[in-house]
Amino acid sequence: MCEDSAYLVSPLETPRSSIPEETRRLSVGTNSTNRTGDALVGFHEDALSQATVGRAQLILAIVLGFGLAADCILISILEYIVPLSEVHLCIGDIEKQWLISATFLALAGGSFSWGILGDHLGRRRALISALSVTLIFSGVATVMPTYGTFMTAWFCASLGISGIFPLTFSYLAETCSRATRCRYLGFLHSFWPIGAIYISILADFTLPMKGVEIIKDNQEHWSSWHRFLILSIIPTLTSLVGLIWTSESPRYLLEASREVEALAVYQRLHKLNNMRTQYGMTELELPGRSAYRDRPTSPGKNIFKHYFTSFQEVIQRISTPTHFRSTLLLAVLHLIFGFIYMGVSSFSVSLLKEYKNQDYFSERTYIEHEFFTDMVFNRSKENVEYKNTVFKNVTFYHTVLNHVLFSSCIIEDSEFNNVKTSKTYFEHVTIKNCKFIDTDLTDHHFIDSTLKNNTFISLISECPVDFDYNTFLTDIYYNTLDWADPMFLALFLMGFIMEALQRQKVILCLTALASFTSIGMFYITTKFGVEMFEFIMKILLMCAVNALTVVVIETYPCHLRCTAHGTMRCLFHLASLCAINIYGSLINVILLFPTVITVVMLFVATFLSTKIQDNSKTLL
Template identity: 60%
Template sequence: MAGGSLAWGILGDHLGRRRALISALSVAALFSAVASVMPTYGTFMTARFCSGLGVSGAFPLTFSYLTETCSRSTRSRYAGVLHSFWPMGAIFTSILSHMTMPTGGADIVEDNSEHWSSWHKFLILSILPEVACIVGLIWASESPRYLLEASREVEALAVYQRLHRLNKARTQYGLTELELPGRAAYRDRPASPTRNVLNQGLETFRQAFQRVSSPTHFRTTLLLASLHFLLGFLYMGISTFSSTIIKDLREHEYFLHKQYVTNNNFSRIYVNHTIENVEYRSTTFSNATFSHLNLNHVDFVNCTIEDSEFNSVKASVSYFKDTTIKDSRFIDTDLTDHHFINCNLINNTFLSLVSGCNVDFDYNIYLDDLYDETLSWAGFMFPSLCFMGFVLETATRPPVAATASALAAIASAGMFVANAAYFVTTVELAVKILLVCALNAVTLAVVEGYPCHLRCTAHGMMRSLYHIASLCAIPIYSMLVHTMLLLPTILTMCLAIITALLCTRIQDNSKVLL
């Protein structure tokens, strides 16, 4: 996503908002469909990488495209509505996955044995909004401001007249309302001296970076880039924190109910039901049969297993430790060498192992928690961003962004006392909403802070930094959560306060005609 934001941001200033947006959505939809039929992990991840390029490319393009089409008095409102459709997309994706895919680990393993499993259907259905957007954009007009900068004044005038007519204005469209650019930035762009695509792309990137970081825009670029990095780091940080804490709480609750079977003897038993969350210690199994079942978090510690059979057994985080296994048979199981730790194996038979993978798939993946968590924050974020759009119509960008960031710092104090899943979700909800409201104001500051021929390029660079910061936040917060909660709390509060202070330095250009 970092690469896609950067690449399509530059393309948006070269090809036009509409054409670049169609290409970005087409790449996203095409490779999402391709990923659904990829046969191996490597090809699947390659297709997902390419799909991510297109998805992230749409973000800097849509904001420039929309705000350049709106009037000065309404662009804040519609930018807020546009931003609010991001959590709506999260809700759509969550409901779609909940309807099409299993939520239990064992069910997922069973589903993946099918040639056309549920995740294939989910990926196909998830591209429907992209296809709808592409179809709609075919009949949409190009950004009139881009057309003006590209010296296509006649086309720009036709677009302005069409917008005037669609808004059912009673007055005749006046040519005096058309503010021509001071210079034709695209007309003066030099032609590339080489036909080498790679060299031309690198040269285009270098020129774009030079223009955005020129003395005229250096202060604005440095400030807004820092804000995007901080907001991306904080947003992914609180997401990682909440998901990790909720998982740890669920696992702690799960293992509190662990059963312990000690010093028992089982002879001539037949077991064909799932065994879950049990530890057998110093126990003897003689002439026992385990058939067509799952071992979920089951440990055999210092046990003796003689003349027994494991037939069609699947294991999830289950191990044999310091155990003697003699004259036994393992048929069609996924129990491999790493499941036997310091064991004494004598005259056993292993036939048709299902898998030799050394990574255990944990059946306790808590997808229901992820579904509920997404619905909670996205459901509240949608009206919040719509409301923020109206607030920004009457207020300037700096105080709104600074206030939202400061409130996020206060709300993040709840991370220190995160001892229940519902409380963690509440803190995540509050912090996420406030951070995205601040991001909405900062996004408008980016759109309004650069001229038309640099707008998408600058925004693409900012979004690229946002995604890079998200990548940095994941390992840092994952590590800090398992130390002491005071550390991630202090880190989040300090960075949110710094963000609030930097927001006060934003130059307000809300009255500028885009």
């Protein structure tokens, strides 16, 4: 055994002062770790230094990166499937809100559960299970014909994908040496916006981009909706297949008293990184038996009682005086970042839609006090308001009425034949002796109107939902690419930045910049201003999340790492769900309110970031 190895893996009987200073300099979460933990982390770091870092870690980062991209896909795809589901599943605004809420609730609950399983079953095993659940239920969701069955399958798929974040980062970090883990974690996190880029490009190639095209596409037996959902599974499948050829985290194997398997992993890493040399460490250098924790007892038949006991145990551990301060601090920061990130996203989307509607209705055509008789309207009408107008013996034939309002009109002896409508209403209208043939006009289109002796034949659709033809998926496509492309580069560079600077300083700078940027919310008056604001805020916040993720990994010991990270992600998603509702409701009031909320919370995050302890020298 080389001298460096002998230095790092000191005998358990050696006084604490003889343990390397680098091994003893642990974070708040590991200051009370006994010499057993010191011996394992020291041995692990020494074993990785001999195995070196290179091709093996790069391959693992790419495989895990596809899984992380799938996590972003499930969130980004909501922007596409929510308007599409209105047509394909015939759902209204309330059902769409439930679909979003169910997704984030599943992400929150699943993050916590998979985190616990990652510490009990192993990072790789839990990750394979999570990806398998995602793959199965995502596939099932593609063929579900009704809202209830689709949401059930989608909820289960969200439960599966929620395990990606708390498992992948710990998995990769425990395979990298202290000097290189930030670099590889930054590279891993850069795959997250790639998921948004992939799903946007996929939507551009497979989905109809305009509202009228979406309606026509829905009439096909196997519509583009199904193809889109199936192809969105590819990153999940790729990551799952790639994990077949990867090994378990060697640090977890040491913690689980599976030291021989851990040694085999180190040897495999060395073989991939240095194919011409032989790994120098053998079983003789493994830590003594007293260095390992007791093996967990078999759950036996009462598996639910076993996991409930495990749940109580991990909650008690992360809330002990040793971890409580760090847990509380990191939990509050995750709540703030989750709330602001999704709040900014929801705010920007709503404000862009508001500006677009204002521009659209500012060009509305008004026709008042006119008299139309013996005429045929066979051209589409869009953004028109008829007021105090009389239609007598006219025919609307093979046409589309898009955002047309008939107000205080009289329609007599007329015919609506093969007419499709979107946001078209008859308010205070008198309709007599008219025929409605092959139209989608139903009772909710007639508001306080008088209908006498009319005939309705062959309704086009029984779905009562009034789909907006002014839905343009191209807006979502360009908006996503605007922030996802630069975010990829920013997250990639974050790994190198954190190698040079302390985590505390990085988070402090990012939150401070976001705080001052958020003041601009109050002064936004143009579409370009909204897009720039969203672009800057999302990149700053996600880079801060990246640095905070590294802090979580370095703060907690191996047997609590995934659980703690899963808990933080649970809070992140719950805060995101709250932000969607709060910011969505504030869009119709003065911009001062969302601005004040955002600025205050980010200044609080800036202050709290000064309390983060530097754990950059911590061994995992």
